[in-house]
Amino acid sequence: MSEFNDISGINPFYTFDPFDCEGIIELLTVLDSTDEDFLQFLKDNPVILERIQNQGIENPQSREDIPWDDANLIFIASKSDESKRHPPLGKGKAKERLGRIPLGEGNPLSYLLMYLKPPNSEEGKNMFDLLSKLHSGFSKSVHNHERFSIGKWGMNLQGYLTYDEIVILDKFLKTLKWSVAADEPLDGGVRTFARDLSMILRDAEKQKTGVLMRSHQ
DSSP states (O other): GGGGTTTTOOEEEEEEEOOTTTTTTHHHHHTTHHHHHHHHHHHHHHHHHHHHHHOOOOOOSSSSGGOOOOOHHHHHHHHHHHHHHSSOOOOOHHHHHOOSSSSTTOOOHHHHHHHEOOOHEEEEEEEEHHHHHHHHTTSSHHHSSSSTBBOOOOOEEEEEHHHHHHHHHHHHHHHOOOOOOOOSSSSTTHHHHHHHHHHHHHHHHHHHHHHEEEEEO
16 A cells, blocks of 8 residues: 555644543533623533633633633643543554545545445444544534634644544444445555544543544644
């Protein structure tokens, strides 16, 4: 598979991070709501409040008291102390291959969504939906704005899966009779990237965490 060798000139680089989903779905809602809702959210989620305070924001009383954009806030709010003590999700060649694929914008999930063909079944549809959520769950196409996906300092969030969802997607990748499009441009690409993604999901399952996908420009 010589197509996978020369990848040095392709950007951006994609990574998969542990993602503590507790409270984050609600956070996405209140960030589009009022200051009153945001303050109540902080009161209801002391773990997330502590993560914000640990970054130097001592006693936020409104969204304006937190100087970070939404994308950086989401990232910080989803990082548990426990996840920081674990090794990164994925390792070796699998992590490198998923980081930069030698095609288009280099996004491995875009490639799988284009060329992996799920079975024509309810499980096949669910598999495609989970891949799509990891690919673009923070995107403008989902939220009608880019605040959750594009932030300062190179923070670009792609999508995410909860712990329960990564378990399901890993099972689908391993057990469903999916196929590969005949016009796949990289010989063996789909099966290689699907196997690499399964390794990421398996690591997340061992750590009992969700997965957040982001890109680095």
